[in-house]
Amino acid sequence: MRPVSVKDRVAKEKQKHIKGLKGNKLIRHYHNLLKEKSRLVSSHAPVKQIEDVEQQLEAIGIDAYQKASQNGQNNRKGGDSSKILVDWIRTDPNLYPKHRDTRPQQILEIGSVCVDNKCSTCGLFSVTRIDLHSSHPLIQEQDVLMRSPKEGIFDGISCSLVLNFAPPNLRAQILLKCTQLLHPPNPTHPPWFFFVLPAPCVNNSRYMDESTLHSILHRFGFTLRYSSVSKKIAYYLYAYDHPCSTNLSWKKKTVHDGPSRNNFFIPCLSS
Template identity: 30%
Template sequence: MPHTNSQYAKDRKVSRPGKKPAFLNKAKPKKLKSSTTASLSSAKSDVVDSAPVDPTIPANRQEQTALIRAFHAIEKKLASPGLTSPEERKKLLDERERLGGLKTYQDASVHGGDKSRGGESSKWLVKQIRDLKIGLDVNKEKEVKKVEPTILEDGTKVWPKIERRKLRLLDVGAIAGTAYAGYPWISTTSIDLNPHASHVLKYNFFDFPIPHNDEEKYDIVALSLVINFEGSLVNRGHMLVHAHNYLLPNGYLYIVLPLPCLTNSRYLSHDRFSSILNSTGWDVVRKHDSAKLTYWLVTRKEGEGAKGDGKVWKREEVRSGVGRNNFVIVIKPGTEAERGVANAEEVYAKAAEKEE
């Protein structure tokens, strides 16, 4: 029945079927970006916008990703123990230079081609930090103390502001240092062999100064897509042991690897990697596999196993078959980190030139 006595009401309703009166159409409120998302986007855009435009870097996101994958494929072949031919190694090095070299790879990462390089992996870590309340127990004793307010002349009570200690994080291989820029409660120290921002310190992980007291130590050391880029198999293992030196007794180590390093390697699997971590003084707290990456958050063991059991882990086949990769982590306790591994490629290249 029409909502009015007008004889034309029924005709009006028929002429506009399903149409609501204007006053019933409520405008949907616009979604606002959270302060964290906005600050993270701003921090990353500042670095990208300030970086000089390199003509060798594709403007298209898909082409950037393809470029990065090409670099990954070359690095994988260079690190393979089966690569013994100086000529073949020289071809790979030439191909890497043709693509623009390491600098071009890092520039492409900064410009957003490799989302997993920091951006996506940092989000997973931040979620675990919040879930596990990492770093909050440091302030537990201070928070238990009774806090008294200051009473003003008019009787108003003014409560003192309690300053929380920021969570301290050492980000190794940070490139431009934007991964944790959007989280003001995280105090990040960023290091990289080839930094792309002034606040990123130029250091090899093994040369970065070791803290002497708990005030200088970190809650978390992040090795996101770092171990797989280390050419020395022994140094990969040394990284797991060396990380202990920078952490508080209850500190955490965060590791991100390409998923095929564990699912398609001849020498490494999830179970074997977990055993290696246990042997080097770590308890697995959280782990997660995405379509392309594997994420591991581990914490330091307590007591006698704090720095590992001293076991040697050699290259041992865990799965056979064609099409496997050769990624492996070797543990040699009591030995020093290998030096000059990055320059070994130049030696192979010169050897190939002499043979020609």
């Protein structure tokens, strides 16, 4: 019998580790692998290193990842972030004016993983759902950066746990695209932008805190209305109440230091 090589043993251990991942651990591992692949590609790493990461992604599978994401959105587990959105919208007559014809607001849900969350069932909204990998016939498979305003303009956009998933060089582009898919800014009854990030992106990053985040979002025309930060998740609701700046350039500065910090940041469009 041929002895098992070190390479084969390592591969087997990785497979065993992946099979043991469930729920949020699987989601985090999948996201980390995508970030690692992006880093390797941008740094022109050896093809074998990139292929190794791709094999790990394939071992998890997009179906398993989406199932874990859907379970995280399960109402019974308290994972539906849109419940917070609905509560905030209902209490703010400026963000949800009472139409005479009781017309529901047209909203876009980016990174949609289910069709029965609170924003889909509350009666306030007519929801257009998109995701890079659709898991349901009512979710359109589409990259938001490829979406044209001609396909529809919205009263509000939900962008929940999307930007942390995107490559750093695309994060500002996604924010800019959102301004193009919303109705024009209005100081009285503004369109809105619901933005959700993992809490460590704003409370444990070397380069980002809430002040930095709100300053960047303000350049795009977004003014903070409501916020709530739990141990794991940060929720923000912004009003699109002033025009997007023509100067979308800012510097990456260290706001917190320490070995346990992460590197989350939203680089400017010109970087």
